[in-house]
Amino acid sequence: MTDTAVQSNYQMKLSLQQPLTESQREILSDDALLFLERLVDRFAERIPLLLEDREQRQRQIDRGQLPDFDPETESIRHSEWKIQNIPQDLQDRRVEITGPVDRKMVINALNANVKVFMADFEDSFAPAWNEVIEGQRNLRDAVNGTIDYVNPANGKHYQLADDPAVLICRVRGLHLPEKHVLWNGKPIPGALLDFALYFYLNQKALLAKGSGPYFYLPKLQAYREAAWWSDVFSYTEDEFGLARGTIKATVLIETLPAVFEMDEILFNLKEHIVGLNCGRWDYIFSYIKTLRQYPDRILPDRQVVTMEKPFLNAYSRLLVRTCHRRGAFAMGGMAAFIPSKDPQRQAWVLNKIQTDKALEASNGHDGTWVAHPGLADTACGVFDHVLGDRKNQLDITRDNDAPITANELLAPCDGERTEEGMRHNIRVAVQYIEAWISGNGCVPIYGLMEDAATAEISRASIWQWIKHKQALSNGKVVTKALFEQMLAEEMLVLKEELGDVRFNQGRFDEAAELMAKLTTSEELENFLTLHGYEYLN
Structure with missing residues (x-):
């Protein structure tokens, strides 16, 4: 296709819902939009089919067909093959930090004592249009080494250190649209916008300094979705004259269906993939959502669903075992704690980090996640001790383990459902939803750095408790009326905790309304962020 034809096509089909400012045109240039258009033209129409496959599979599960390993792909699981290769600057990923793409966060994360910063356009980010564009600008400036930030309150100056962490961009999940860019009158996939802009703006500079365009892929549920991403990557490499496998990805295994297709996901992305990651919080949410019709598999309070629980330890x-057999990294999950100024609380936090990361390291993970730079040293110390002179644990094969069965991955989880836990979940979820619809997707609440998975677990748990008439430890049966009563009472608690000014200036009534809608609906909604997106400009 000629440039003239592409330009004509672009004018007919791709439309922005609001004019770009001069500053935004630096990021969304005509050439960047033409590349985005080519991706949307070739790949967007396959996404609804992939999402419908998810719904069809869920209907089968709801009817009693529990998830299991697919006999049709048994040959992939049982044959010997490896992923293509892992670039040099991704060989050591012992500690990664995650966070949204605001300017100060990007600088602090890249300067932290970590190997990798995962810059997030997904669960810790509320994708308001201006913030999406500014986030891409911030990453471009970081890659070019020109990023800095001056705090307007105190004049403090932030800039990159000499040896920043490796940058990986997490794009939005396949289910999330970008309503500000339309194709044939419909919103384009947010994932394609995030991928197209990060790749287009940064691939040359990244490759010139010995790195590359690296991505985290969230919320995959099936190997066919991995195959779609492989096609996107391969097409992009061909368009830009790059060698096959230049683009690299790490896939988050954060849905219950995906844990049964890890070999297949690696196989279908084998030229581009470098590892899988235990996205534990979304995985817990997915366990609830996937098994929502099963009264024998209802989770207790989320605070007690730790990695020691059999179904989560089996997943880890x-x-x-799957990753290392294929030469891929097996990344551990998030430690959501944040440092405390109280010495006793801080000691408790550090002990929690040590215990959690020691379990991951002993299981054979190659690295782990933290949410705050202040906890990087502790997590790094655990992996330094276990790794010794090694950069990773690809040598830990777990070949002598007994095969992990579907029953283990689906095992019911013991623990109480308490009124205190339910009330705590309501307060946390409402605060998080209020922050998200106000444009902030990464929020410190009660000593944890929360993202969307927190509210998802909270509202899905209570929905399932209502559906199956679960009794709390004090004997109260969870009903819609009980939830609505608790919600009203906890809103008063929040108002007292936060103060009248903060509460009245916020969007707490809207957040409570959305929380109630999602928690008491007849059918369990797939993602609260789809509903929350309606509140964002």
Whole structure:
């Protein structure tokens, strides 16, 4: 296709819902939009089919067909093959930090004592249009080494250190649209916008300094979705004259269906993939959502659903074994704690980090996640001790483990459902939703750095407790009326905790309304962020 034809096509089909400012045109240039258009033209129409496959599979599960390993892909699981290769600057990923793409956060994360910063356009980010564009600008400036920031309140100056962490961009999930860019009158996939802009703006500079365009892929549920991403990557490499496998990805295994297709996901992305990651919080949400019709598999309070629980520990060990057999990294999950100024609380936090990361390291994970730079040293110390002179644990094969079965991955989880836990979940979810619809997707609440998975677990748990008439430890049966009563009472608690000014200036009534809608609906909604997106400009 000639440039003239592409330009004509672009004028007919791709439309922005609001004019770009001069500053935004630096990021969304005509050439960047033409590349985005080519991606949307070739790949967007396959996404609704992939999402419908998810719904069809869920209907089968709801009817009693529990998830299991697919007999049709048994040959992939049982044959010997490896992923293509892992670039040099991704060989050591012992600690990664995650966070949204605001300017100060990008600088602090890249300067932290970590190997990798995952810059997030997904669960810790509320994708308001201006913030999406500014986030891409911030990453471009970081890649070019020109990023800085001056705090307007105190004049403090932030700039990159000499040896920043490796940058990986997490794009939005396949289910999330970008309503500000339309194709044939419909919103384009947010994932394609995020991928297109990060790749287009940065690939030359990244490759010139010995790195590359690296991505985290969230919320995959099936190997066919991985195959779609492989096609996107291969097409992009061909368009830009790059060698096959230049684009690299790490896939988050954060849905229950995906844990049964890890070999297949690696196989279908084998030229581009470098590892899988235990996205534990979304995985817990997915366990609830996937098994929502099963009264024998209802989770207790989320605070007690830790990685020691059999179904989560089996997931961690299977991921390590599967990845290392294929030459891929097995990344551990998030420590959401944040440092405390109180000495006793800080000691408790550090002990929690040590215990959590020691379990991951002993299971054979190659690295782990933290949410705050202040906890990087502790997590790094755990992996330094286990790794010794090694950069990773690809040598830990777990070949002598007994095969992990579907029953282990689906095992019911013991623990109480308490009124205190339910009330805590309501307060946390409402605060998080209020922050998200106000444009902030990464929020410190009660000593944890929360993202969308927190509110998802909270509202899905209570929805399932209502559906199956679960009794709390004090004997109260969870009903819609009980939830609505607790919600009203906890809103008063929040108002007292936060103060009248903060509460009245916020969007707490809207957040409570959305929380109630999602928690008491007849059918369990797939993602609260789809509903929350309606509140963003």
